[in-house]
Amino acid sequence: MVLLRMADGMRARSPEAARSVDHAAFLRWMDKQDRHWFTLTPRSAPGSRTESTAYVLTPAVEKYAEAFPSDPALVTLLQGRSLPPVGPSGHYIQAHYIPYLQGSSANPEQNVGHTVVPLVSAADFRSDFVFTAAMNGCALAVTKEDGRDDFTAWHYQSPSSNRAAAERFRSEARPVDWFGDGEYQSLGLNAIPESTNLLWRGGQGWEFISQENHAGLENYDDVRTRSTTSRPVRFEPGEEWRYVARHYLRTVEDRLEKLRRVERDYVGRLSTSRPDLLRTSSFSMLKLQAELDVKSLQGVGDAQHLAITAARIRHDHEGTRRVMADFDAQQVAAERNPPAAPWFRWKDTAEKEQSLRAKIANFVTDLSDDAWIAGLTREAHTLAARPAPPSPPSARPAAARSIAEAARLHTHGTRPTPTTPQPRLTAPWADSAAATRKSRTAGP
Known part of the structure; x- marks a missing residue:
């Protein structure tokens, strides 16, 4: 060390x-x-x-x-x-x-x-x-x-x-x-x-x-x-897209990690009341979008792909925000119409639930900052507009296993560059929006 x-x-x-x-x-x-x-x-x-x-x-x-x-x-x-x-x-x-x-x-x-x-x-x-x-x-x-x-x-x-x-x-x-x-x-x-x-x-x-x-x-x-x-x-020059994708990937990985902590410590404590279910649904949309962001940036293969990914992320976030706003509006309406029961039976529970939902809403606000998407879009399109890079070398030196080894390592092996599969990705709001429309038209 x-x-x-x-x-x-x-x-x-x-x-x-x-x-x-x-x-x-x-x-x-x-x-x-x-x-x-x-x-x-x-x-x-x-x-x-x-x-x-x-x-x-x-x-x-x-x-x-x-x-x-x-x-x-x-x-x-x-x-x-x-x-x-x-x-x-x-x-x-x-x-x-x-x-x-x-x-x-x-x-x-x-x-x-x-x-x-x-x-x-x-x-x-x-x-x-x-x-x-x-x-x-x-x-x-x-x-x-x-x-x-x-x-x-x-x-x-x-x-x-x-x-x-x-x-x-x-x-x-x-x-x-x-x-x-x-x-x-x-x-x-x-x-x-x-x-x-x-x-x-x-x-x-x-x-x-x-x-x-x-x-x-x-x-x-x-x-x-x-x-x-x-x-x-x-x-x-020519491979800058790699570090740009990795930089923004860390941004979304960190965001997803924080959302998972909120889910574990707060969302998991919500009840099955209608306001709580709606708050859970809204939060789940944000977490699903964060998971999709990570998968999207993990799959980037070149500068052009990075630009396409940035455009897709921007479009997906717009749809996710619309669905979340709909869930939030339904939650507000549900809070205005409490269950028909004596107030002394539900008042204390309702106040605790509302306080927990408010805490979760604050976390959601903090973790919904999408300013990074504009930066990703600008950098991706700038790199995509540059001339194509030359062909990479066929072999790269192997990694040293320790800092001490760097002082005595004089020969390197080579290893092939791993290929990353391109998963089929779907915006989280697509299925949810369809389900929401279906529930609205099906009736009680």
Whole structure:
């Protein structure tokens, strides 16, 4: 396990230096540099039940002092401070580093951390790694200009919160690859996600490597690794539809996960009264639509298919909203006509049922935000209008199984690209609308 708690690593590696060096100020200075040196510091956390050996990626302050002896800001930070002695070069990991910036990403050149990385290591600075801060929703993006022998790696912060800015970045900066939380983070967590994501140059070229770590809600030092994944970085344009589809797939997967929790915790408690049955029906329509959204985006096969899928999702949501509105109107009417029974027999129950329905209605309102559909439609149609991509290579390198393996993995196997079946999908409101019309005409 490799964690990115760099300040903790500095304190653990050199307690004397940590007391004298302002590590927060040093890390801010480090963000501005184009060459970096790290060590892996063994981690010992009281109360941790971590099962595997854990290390913390730690800036080697003494190497920065050696490499930038005349930097005035660094000289001020380290003047008179006690530093570890400089060790042999093999004791350090040379790397590039992407700063993590918080807040709005509206102006990416200023507000999104990024760094330029050579495709092939320079003779005077051989670096096969690009590190950045831990992630729990951010994305690694890669942009590359034609004819250049380098690329730019970005740590794009909170693309779900910065939705409009992230869409604009993908449209204008045209990243050739995007490694978002849909690829490195599980859903439905009962822990604090703290994924270690990096780029590594192996024998077959650059790839993303991700280690999904979870910290305990009650004990932050209790960290477990759930999985490690990797895949090659795409540097050629033409397959942007893959990451766009995956980005929006994570949006709808997250929405479906939340709806399932509401169903489990609230909808399952509704009674068989007519208002409750109507509320259940309305909620079921929303959940069925969410399930269809997931299946639709899972089946995308190319840019044109993505555009068709976006149009179908938009059309299906319009129909689902109409049917839900009809159920909601019937529920309001049913609430105005309570059962013919003495008020003291049903008043308390009716009030509790109404309160529960109101809670569910609030959740439905929050989870009915369809603004993402407009973004999907714009991005899909932009990609569909671009020229067709060249034929992909016949084989791709296999994934590294761990971050540690990346340092020693020199040969890769190949694996065929899996094909995804195209299921026949039907909007949830189609059958429901027909059933509603039938019930209206059949009579009591």
